[in-house]
Amino acid sequence: xxxxxxxxxxxxxxxxxxxxxxxxxxFMLVINFKGASLDLSLKLPVLGSARPLEKHGKLESMxxxxxxxxxxxxxxxxxxxxxxxxxxxxxxxxxxxLREEATTNGELPVHVVIRADRSAPFHLVNRVLKACQEQGxxxxxxxxxxxEEKH
Amino acid sequence: xxxxxxxxxxxxxxxxxxxxxxxxxxxxxxxQLLTFFILTFRxxxxxxxxxxxxxxxxxxxxxxxxxxxxxxxxxxxxxxTLYLNVVADTHGDVKEMKGKTNDMILxxxxxxxxxxxxDRKLKSMFAEQQTTYDRIQIxxxxxxxxxxxxxxxxxxxxxxxxxxxxxxxxxxTEVEAGxxxxxx
Numbered sequence: 173x174x175x176x177x178x179x180x181x182x183x184x185x186x187x188x189x190x191x192x193x194x195x196x197x198x199f200m201l202v203i204n205f206k207g208a209s210l211d212l213s214l215k216l217p218v219l220g221s222a223r224p225l226e227k228h229g230k231l232e233s234m235x236x237x238x239x240x241x242x243x244x245x246x247x248x249x250x251x252x253x254x255x256x257x258x259x260x261x262x263x264x265x266x267x268x269x270l271r272e273e274a275t276t277n278g279e280l281p282v283h284v285v286i287r288a289d290r291s292a293p294f295h296l297v298n299r300v301l302k303a304c305q306e307q308g309x310x311x312x313x314x315x316x317x318x319x320e321e322k323h
Numbered sequence: 324x325x326x327x328x329x330x331x332x333x334x335x336x337x338x339x340x341x342x343x344x345x346x347x348x349x350x351x352x353x354x355q356l357l358t359f360f361i362l363t364f365r366x367x368x369x370x371x372x373x374x375x376x377x378x379x380x381x382x383x384x385x386x387x388x389x390x391x392x393x394x395x396x397x398x399x400x401x402x403x404t405l406y407l408n409v410v411a412d413t414h415g416d417v418k419e420m421k422g423k424t425n426d427m428i429l430x431x432x433x434x435x436x437x438x439x440x441x442d443r444k445l446k447s448m449f450a451e452q453q454t455t456y457d458r459i460q461i462x463x464x465x466x467x468x469x470x471x472x473x474x475x476x477x478x479x480x481x482x483x484x485x486x487x488x489x490x491x492x493x494x495x496t497e498v499e500a501g502x503x504x505x506x507x
Contacts, residue, residue, distance in 0.1 A: 185346040192353040199360030204367040212365070217473035221480045221489075222371025285372065290470025293415055294463050298497045305379040313372035316473055 208248045210287065211237035217290040219316035225283065231267075233283035233313070234260050234304075240289040242296030254303050261307035280308045287315040373476060377494055405448065405456040408498070409475060415468035417475075433474050442478050449482050457484060458492035465497050 214237060225233070236253065237245040244253035264280055275281065284304050288297045301312065406423040420429040420441070429441050449456060459479045463472055472495070482490040 185350055189346055189350050189353060192350065192357055196353060196356050196360060199357070199364060202366070203360065203363070204365065210367075216370065217470040219371065219373060219473055219477045221477050222373055224370075225372040225374060283374070287370075288469045290468065290473070291415070292469045293465060294467045294469055294472055295465030295497055297469050298463075298465070298495075301377065302379075305377065310376055310378055312375045312377050314375065314473065314476075315370050315372050318369065318371045 209235050209237075209246070211239065211245050214239060214287055214289045215291065216287060217316045218319065220318065222316040222318050225285070225313045231264070231282050233285050234309070235285045235287065236300060238286065238288040238292055238297055238300060240291045242292060242299075244300060253300050257300075257303050257307050257309075261309070275308070278308045279310045281311075282309065283311045283313045284309045285313045285315060373473075373480065374491075375476075375493055376491075403456050405445075405459045406462065407459060407475070407479075408462045409464055409467055409472070411464035411467035411471075413466070415466050415471065417467065417471055418464075420475075433471055438474060438478060441475070442481065445478060445482050449484075455485055458494070459490060461493070461495040462498045463495050465499065 234257075235246065236257075239245070244251055244256070246253075246256055261280060264282060265275075268275060268281075273281075286297065286300070304312070407428065408421045408423075408425075410418045410421070412418040416432045417429070417437075419427065419431075422428055428444055429437055431437055433441075459482075461472075461475065461479070476493055476495075479490055479493050484490060
């Protein structure tokens with residue numbers, strides 16, 4: 173028998189590659205880029221009547237996370253809420269002017285989504301609401317879980 | 324016999340210049356991508372929102388309830404605001420809830436039983452024929468925990484207006500801790 177003759181064995185990787193690509197497709201479809209702006213450590217209140225917010229128009233809503241100590245986070249980082257809200261309102265007004273959309277009585281046609289921890293005292297949440305109102309925001313969406321999460 | 328035949332055919336095919344891609348490199352890359360997606364995967368929480376229109380608080384004008392109105396003012400009197408005053412204890416729980424005329428609506432923490440009691444109380448207030456409420460204003464003790472306030476808002480939101488729709492116009496003002504009447 174000759175030693176020079178070796179049969180080269182190669183596994184067929186095609187089905188494995190197919191499966192991996194299917195998994196990648198799945199994860200790409202379910203990836204949530206907005207999740208970065210959500211503070212998932214917050215314990216939201218539980219509210220039976222809470223419903224997903226219907227989006228009107230093309231303008232993005234402003235999302236603010238408020239923890240139990242009143243620390244405000246936006247876009248995944250801690251912010252000075254008064255400066256942040258003022259800056260966002262100013263940018264929105266510029267955008268509305270560019271789109272030639274008029275505001276009625278200076279009211280901004282954008283929802284402010286408040287994700288506040290259920291144990292935060294009301295006065296800490298209210299100072300954020302007031303700052304928004306001062307800048308012309310009128311529409312608020314208070315986030316809540318529709319049922320208690322099981323851990 | 325058969326095997327030898329197919330081997331021969333395969334060898335002939337290879338000799339004819341068949342191209343075989345090396346999939347190992349692509350598989351490596353695919354696995355790296357898969358690892359990235361698995362590690363960064365965070366399913367979005369199932370959240371709902373309670374939409375509220377909150378104009379900035381304005382000073383309330385006190386209307387004398389004994390004042391007589393002629394027929395022309397009937398429309399003005401047709402709709403009214405239901406005022407609720409929520410006082411919190413030091414832990415941020417509800418201590419008591421009072422109405423506009425300091426009438427006691429609820430006493431004690433907002434447990435399941437008290438939530439149902441509040442619901443029944445509001446239903447009976449809404450069912451009264453003399454007054455038709457179209458909005459609720461809640462004066463909230465600054466110490467009250469946000470979660471407790473949301474429970475109250477939830478109960479208010481469940482109330483039905485005469486046209487069959489649910490209560491949408493809910494607003495709240497902050498009052499000093501311990502105060503019962505002065506909205507800030």
